[in-house]
Amino acid sequence: MNKRITIKQIAQALNVSISTVSKALNDSYEISEETKKKIQDYAALHKYKPNTLALSLQNKKTRTIGILIPNILTYYFARVLRGIEKVANEKGYNLITCITNDSYKKEVDTIEMLSNGTIDGFIACISVETLKKEKFDHFNSVLEDGTPIVLYDRVHKDILCDKVVTDNVKSAYKATRFLMRSGCENIALISTSEGLNIHEFRVKGYLKALTKYGVVPNDNLIIRQEGEEGLKERINDMLDKQPVDGIFTIDEVSGALTTQVLNKRNIHIPEAISIVGFTNGILSRYSTPPLSSVNRFAHTTGETAARRLIDKLEGKIDFEDINTEIIRTQLVERDSTKKLFIKF
Amino acid sequence: MNKRITIKQIAQALNVSISTVSKALNDSYEISEETKKKIQDYAALHKYKPNTLALSLQNKKTRTIGILIPNILTYYFARVLRGIEKVANEKGYNLITCITNDSYKKEVDTIEMLSNGTIDGFIACISVETLKKEKFDHFNSVLEDGTPIVLYDRVHKDILCDKVVTDNVKSAYKATRFLMRSGCENIALISTSEGLNIHEFRVKGYLKALTKYGVVPNDNLIIRQEGEEGLKERINDMLDKQPVDGIFTIDEVSGALTTQVLNKRNIHIPEAISIVGFTNGILSRYSTPPLSSVNRFAHTTGETAARRLIDKLEGKIDFEDINTEIIRTQLVERDSTKKLFIKF
């Protein structure tokens, strides 16, 4: 049933040698126009397509990149993927995308599975579990094999390779400062993503901004937990006990849940409480009111990572030349913050 | 630099033949325990991994499935992908995921690119543009080559292959009936996704429910457009001119935008106007208030498609045995609809 035709069959049918066919199909100058045409016509007629596998085996190159995504349901990662996709496509590279579900084992297995000649290089984001375990041998042995890796978003110093990251401290700092400038004095921080250095960095940025402008951080204004369970209760509890006029939510979900709580309590946003979110995804845009948020340029992150990797694969950059690219962020003002600005 | 070791190198190092190594590594009974151990130890020591490419070339099987996703930013598709991923993983299949961006050309190119021995079969969702053009040759020629395809969500009768779909008419019917039972009398329909048969089906279900229960459909209560531009204005306009107490939004985005408009106008949901959405994604869950919605079981859709394809690939189902699986939906009640029920 599988009717795919091979070079060999063409050769037999036309009574020429295999290499003549190969050359003709590759439009080699060695072959006469006549034979070329004959062969090409026959190939076209029978919808000949070169077998990629055989080509890859020959070239030791697959023009395929392995992508590791911790979680495709996270809008940010989906957007990064799009960026990678765009560049890969332009440059004629295939993507083999794998979802690790933030599991260490899945990550190890996936890398194992793809490290057999299937892919030329990796673009990866480290899974939460791996980051907690701090076990990176699977990445490092790939690098030792000479397969380049570009890490994005979640990185670690123990993996020596190209990286594309967000400046979390600075972005959080700017977000918090923005709230202060718009007149907020009691700024809470809410997080449903914990345990990762990148979240630690965001908290650091928040604390830094407060301190810088003479505000003493108040532990009662900081709610940090992993996952959303029980978060609404904790927010309600905080609002019952503490004066709050600004909230910095360090991830999409905490932004959404916080907004739901405030709306339910009939607290006006931004008049009574302002909110600034992080990662400006789909939730920020469509919530009521639309949330001001730190935009992360996921697409650029993906493009940058892909470009770097492909440049390496094509020898434009030396394998040993390691680089960390920091993608800027930008605060997008929407309706959850006041326009009023205080100059410090 | 690329230190990956081959069977040939092992043979040379140990002074045995290539085939002995091959057999030893495959634990063949032909090889003596002693040599086996020697070879296996050496292989382990040097982290030998069989080259997948060579194996695939040999077996004419890649254990890789090509996935076509129109748009990864749509939460529903991301969830389908997860379902596929889960099953593929269990069965030891690789996924090569491609995003078509709802473009005809990209879809054709992708299929072309992968139809060269790279993949054993496809799981695909037809792109919007293709569906509009009604050109399906690229799918059909793949099928003719003997490569199985399973289509999910968006399908078309001119492509004769396995399909996994949602019963859109019935689901929309149930959603509308639900609004009527909760006491709504002037039920609007809002859509930002047009031009596809599946959306047509949802409108059909809505109209069917109205008619069935003796309500004459009112064109002024139906807002259908492609994309979100200008939608809020149209909704506001409708609310200014028409009495409305229920809204059926046939996609996630229109649900989100409608909610934003109602909230802005300070119209209480569900007291003044109830909303039922479709596709129960992340927007429904996190909006204010959380939206009652037709849940589509994206994960099940993905699993079903993957299972069907793999069964075919492994010969458990005949290639000619074509089947359409309908995945049920379920109305999830949240806070955008009244609890009050009227029995008809």
Next chain:
DNA sequence: ATGAAAGCGCTAACAA
């Protein structure tokens, strides 16, 4: 128990 050789689909150096 071990090895030689052919072949999967293709390219490329070399020969004719």
Next chain:
DNA sequence: TTGTTAGCGCTTTCAT
């Protein structure tokens, strides 16, 4: 201009 041959990494049949 065309063909022969070896080889990419591996499996498998058939000798030995």
